[in-house]
Amino acid sequence: MSDTRNADTDGGTDATTGTDAERFEAVVVGAGPGGAAAAAVLADNGVETLVLERGVEAGSKNVSGGLIYAGKSAAYTADDLFPGFREEATERPVTRNYMDNVAGDEVHTIDLKRVHEHDTAWVDSVLRRRMDSWLAERVHERTAEAGGGLLTDVRVNGLLWEDGEAVGVTCDKLDPIRADVVIAADGVNSELARAAGLMDWEEPDEWFQGVKAVVDVEPDVIADRFDVAEDEGVARLFGGDLFDGVRGGGFLYTNRDSLSIGTVFHLDSLAEERAEPHELLDGLLTHPHLGQWLPDEYSEREYSAKLVPDSKKVAHGSPHRDRMLLVGDAAGQMQAQGPIIKGMNHAVNAGGLAAEAYVEAKSRNAPHSAGELYASKLREEGVMDELRPTRYEVTRRLSESDAVTNVLDSVARSSVGRFGLRATGGLAARLFNSPFVLGMIPDTRTSYVTVPTVLAEELGERATGANDADPPTLEERIGELTYDTDVGNPHIELVDESFEASGVAVTACPVSAEGFGGGCYREETVRVNGGEERVVSLDTQPCVECGTCAVVADTEWTHPRGGKGVAFDEG
Amino acid sequence: MHTVVLTKGVPDFREGKVSFDEDGHLERGNTPTTMNPNDEHALRAALQTRVRHGGRVDVMSMGPPGYTSVLREAMESVYADDLFLISDKQFAAADTWATAITLATAIQHLGEPSLIFAGFKTADGETGHTGPQTCWCLDMPLITHVVALDVDEEAERVRAKRLVEGDVSEIETVEAPLPAFVVADPEFEPSYRTARHRLERKRLRAEARERAETAEEEVTFWDHAELNLDPDYVGLDGSPTIVESVDPIPKAPSEREATVVDPGDPEAMGEVVDELAPFAGGD
Numbered sequence: 001m002s003d004t005r006n007a008d009t010d011g012g013t014d015a016t017t018g019t020d021a022e023r024f025e026a027v028v029v030g031a032g033p034g035g036a037a038a039a040a041v042l043a044d045n046g047v048e049t050l051v052l053e054r055g056v057e058a059g060s061k062n063v064s065g066g067l068i069y070a071g072k073s074a075a076y077t078a079d080d081l082f083p084g085f086r087e088e089a090t091e092r093p094v095t096r097n098y099m100d101n102v103a104g105d106e107v108h109t110i111d112l113k114r115v116h117e118h119d120t121a122w123v124d125s126v127l128r129r130r131m132d133s134w135l136a137e138r139v140h141e142r143t144a145e146a147g148g149g150l151l152t153d154v155r156v157n158g159l160l161w162e163d164g165e166a167v168g169v170t171c172d173k174l175d176p177i178r179a180d181v182v183i184a185a186d187g188v189n190s191e192l193a194r195a196a197g198l199m200d201w202e203e204p205d206e207w208f209q210g211v212k213a214v215v216d217v218e219p220d221v222i223a224d225r226f227d228v229a230e231d232e233g234v235a236r237l238f239g240g241d242l243f244d245g246v247r248g249g250g251f252l253y254t255n256r257d258s259l260s261i262g263t264v265f266h267l268d269s270l271a272e273e274r275a276e277p278h279e280l281l282d283g284l285l286t287h288p289h290l291g292q293w294l295p296d297e298y299s300e301r302e303y304s305a306k307l308v309p310d311s312k313k314v315a316h317g318s319p320h321r322d323r324m325l326l327v328g329d330a331a332g333q334m335q336a337q338g339p340i341i342k343g344m345n346h347a348v349n350a351g352g353l354a355a356e357a358y359v360e361a362k363s364r365n366a367p368h369s370a371g372e373l374y375a376s377k378l379r380e381e382g383v384m385d386e387l388r389p390t391r392y393e394v395t396r397r398l399s400e401s402d403a404v405t406n407v408l409d410s411v412a413r414s415s416v417g418r419f420g421l422r423a424t425g426g427l428a429a430r431l432f433n434s435p436f437v438l439g440m441i442p443d444t445r446t447s448y449v450t451v452p453t454v455l456a457e458e459l460g461e462r463a464t465g466a467n468d469a470d471p472p473t474l475e476e477r478i479g480e481l482t483y484d485t486d487v488g489n490p491h492i493e494l495v496d497e498s499f500e501a502s503g504v505a506v507t508a509c510p511v512s513a514e515g516f517g518g519g520c521y522r523e524e525t526v527r528v529n530g531g532e533e534r535v536v537s538l539d540t541q542p543c544v545e546c547g548t549c550a551v552v553a554d555t556e557w558t559h560p561r562g563g564k565g566v567a568f569d570e571g
Numbered sequence: 572m573h574t575v576v577l578t579k580g581v582p583d584f585r586e587g588k589v590s591f592d593e594d595g596h597l598e599r600g601n602t603p604t605t606m607n608p609n610d611e612h613a614l615r616a617a618l619q620t621r622v623r624h625g626g627r628v629d630v631m632s633m634g635p636p637g638y639t640s641v642l643r644e645a646m647e648s649v650y651a652d653d654l655f656l657i658s659d660k661q662f663a664a665a666d667t668w669a670t671a672i673t674l675a676t677a678i679q680h681l682g683e684p685s686l687i688f689a690g691f692k693t694a695d696g697e698t699g700h701t702g703p704q705t706c707w708c709l710d711m712p713l714i715t716h717v718v719a720l721d722v723d724e725e726a727e728r729v730r731a732k733r734l735v736e737g738d739v740s741e742i743e744t745v746e747a748p749l750p751a752f753v754v755a756d757p758e759f760e761p762s763y764r765t766a767r768h769r770l771e772r773k774r775l776r777a778e779a780r781e782r783a784e785t786a787e788e789e790v791t792f793w794d795h796a797e798l799n800l801d802p803d804y805v806g807l808d809g810s811p812t813i814v815e816s817v818d819p820i821p822k823a824p825s826e827r828e829a830t831v832v833d834p835g836d837p838e839a840m841g842e843v844v845d846e847l848a849p850f851a852g853g854d
């Protein structure tokens with residue numbers, strides 16, 4: 001009511017033509033690490049920059065595992081761009097890294113020190129609400145100085161087109177905005193990348209889904225159980241037969257006064273196995289091996305989930321169109337180096353490079369060439385090769401075929417294979433520590449499930465001690481989340497409600513489950529013409545905006561309108 | 572653009588601490604004061620004007636010294652600049668007319684503001700007179716029940732949408748030359764549809780948060796001497812309204828007595844069930 005009433009007293013611009021649109025030199029969409037880095041570099045170069053973030057606060061929509069890396073060879077890192085970053089925005093420097101291979105109760109641990117330190121200046125654990133809102137404050141100060149600023153609670157809902165060219169953005173609550181350059185750092189569910197035809201959400205095997213619990217722990221309990229000082233932290237990864245054969249793994253990172261424990265799975269595998277992400281997470285949380293680290297009283301601060309792109313498959317070689325440049329997850333720049341996940345650092349680096357490209361292009365009086373320049377910087381800086389290693393392209397065709405996987409699996413499981421692994425236990429550790437090998441690791445059962453399982457069976461030791469953690473039910477987890485629901489304005493529409501087309505969403509959606517009526521997707525049987533039909537129905541109220549159903553089901557998917565939907569407190 | 576907002580402190584009825592003396596007069600000393608809820612809309616309208624057109628927003632109130640907390644609230648919520656409290660024993664017990672004369676004089680004292688905003692009636696008196704009467708004293712055009720407004724600085728005109736007879740479905744657009752007096756309706760919705768307006772609002776918020784820390788010390792007090800007002804024309808002496816009597820607000824029903832029942836005592840629980848049984852049948 002009030003919107004329409006006020007429209008013409010606002011000097012209303014025509015949202016369709018945008019002829020009258022407000023203008024900024026640069027518009028950055030999204031205030032995650034990618035957007036923050038881009039905006040900082042633009043502002044520092046005197047570019048008038050407006051940053052638009054849809055969350056009520058930067059970080060309220062974001063989830064990561066999360067370890068933020070600073071690459072030694074990266075052009076831009078978070079602490080370079082934002083002085084004080086490590087002291088004020090992160091949780092703990094990670095000083096120890098392990099991989100735990102699990103088979104039943106048997107656990108075999110590999111020290112991942114080497115791979116972890118490869119080309120790494122530092123690694124810190126982070127929680128996104130805290131980190132992103134800290135960054136956003138700095139970004140606002142710096143962009144305001146250059147004549148712009150950062151606004152939260154504004155969702156960009158599309159591109160502003162003029163003669164078939166994208167020349168700016170349109171928003172839910174603001175008049176259209178023109179810009180000489182648009183940096184789309186709007187994350188994995190980038191509506192802008194889709195609008196520009198640079199990304200589709202068709203193939204489940206191009207994505208991972210991550211689910212995470214933040215567990216409340218006193219700092220002295222962390223010190224005690226992990227044997228670390230205040231300024232030290234631990235990262236552990238988990239693989240093996242913990243996850244019902246679903247391809248992927250688990251992680252545990254120490255924060256200041258909490259633990260981030262989660263799982264990341266190939267979305268195609270999750271969908272195929274009809275696995276329930278929250279149950280797989282519970283499998284990890286309640287495994288006897290984890291008992292030694294969890295506090296006596298298990299208490300979860302937050303349950304969260306999100307998709308991540310697999311850069312090996314979707315990193316865009318030429319992530320730009322017209323005057324829009326994609327950075328970070330929006331460009332598919334999320335690197336899964338075997339079990340090690342690197343997305344935030346690439347987003348920061350790409351954000352910096354995109355901004356730099358624009359500044360250079362402008363100084364040559366050719367702002368339109370910013371996109372090309374950015375793409376060539378990604379290549380020249382070696383970013384593209386890290387994201388999509390050529391050797392992976394070569395090995396994948398062979399290793400990802402079912403026939404080869406089955407043979408390899410059988411070999412690994414055979415007595416010969418077992419003997420080999422026993423004999424070369426040390427070698428396995430060296431292989432896991434090789435970034436070169438990890439870069440070409442095939443995304444198959446063999447590497448995620450079989451080898452870790454056999455390693456644990458052959459070389460592992462029985463996990464002693466008890467784990468009496470009692471994680472909350474899905475219903476309790478959803479109930480604890482903060483939502484500003486958009487009743488009557490669903491942000492997802494189910495296009496095909498048949499079970500064949502969209503049924504997998506019931507299990508794959510992290511806040512839905514088979515036989516559970518309080519989540520987003522539900523299976524229903526309806527009577528049609530005397531017969532019965534299985535259909536799915538959707539209620540978006542408890543949606544955590546992970547994006548899963550956009551890929552696995554037949555939906556029209558957008559983000560909730562500005563500021564609406566879930567707001568994570570931890571992330 | 573210089574705007575002034577009139578706001579009033581009212582007893583905070585929510586606290587349930589309102590008390591009256593034997594004659595039925597409100598005992599202000601014992602009742603916490605809060606900003607009249609309807610004034611917030613006036614403040615929002617003023618803020619919207621400032622965000623879009625720059626300038627300043629001054630907030631003015633007439634009342635006892637304790638009203639400084641209300642002025643501080645105004646500074647925090649809508650980032651007001653200067654705060655004025657018209658306070659003097661001589662102004663006590665003023666009716667709306669005497670208040671209007673006092674406020675109008677104080678506004679003139681400020682110079683010539685372009686827009687003056689007032690809220691739609693107070694939560695205590697509920698007359699809705701003060702705004703229009705002040706406007707009459709100032710001899711300005713008056714626009715009431717305003718739900719949206721825009722200023723054309725060049726033409727020195729204000730254009731507003733107002734509810735006709737308080738009905739949301741009937742809205743008329745009116746225009747007036749500046750300076751003008753605007754009474755904001757509770758339906759008033761500020762709107763910031765451009766990024767620059769949003770950024771400006773954010774900037775003002777950050778600035779005001781700092782200022783608000785010392786807001787109560789920064790209030791400017793004016794008494795009758797400062798405003799050159801004749802005591803015969805203000806306060807109780809200047810009030811033509813005579814209050815015949817005041818009906819006290821009926822008390823809430825007294826709290827019922829509670830009986831503590833031990834759930835482990837079967838006999839006591841039996842009694843509870845007997846008590847509840849008739850209701851279970853829908854009686």
Ligand SMILES: Cc1cc2nc3c(=O)[nH]c(=O)nc-3n(C[C@H](O)[C@H](O)[C@H](O)COP(=O)(O)OP(=O)(O)OC[C@H]3O[C@@H](n4cnc5c(N)ncnc54)[C@H](O)[C@@H]3O)c2cc1C
Pocket residue numbers: 029030031032033034035052053054055058059061062063064065066067068069154155156157185186187188189190191209210211212262263264305306307308327328329330333334341342343344345347559
């Ligand atoms: C479970 C899990 C574990 C992970 N672990 C790690 C890890 O350990 N280390 C690591 O480096 N990476 C990890 N990642 C990946 C990492 O989170 C991402 O790669 C990284 O956040 C990408 O940064 P970005 O700036 O591109 O996008 P994001 O951080 O996703 O930020 C995008 C921003 O854009 C905003 N936005 C989106 N759409 C709009 C719109 N239309 N209008 C306005 N604003 C919009 C969002 O609200 C958000 O703030 C993990 C991810 C998950 C899910």
Ligand code: SF4
Pocket residue numbers: 492505508509510511512520521540542543544545546547548549550
């Ligand atoms: S409804 Fe879709 S986007 Fe929302 S939580 Fe479920 S799978 Fe994720």
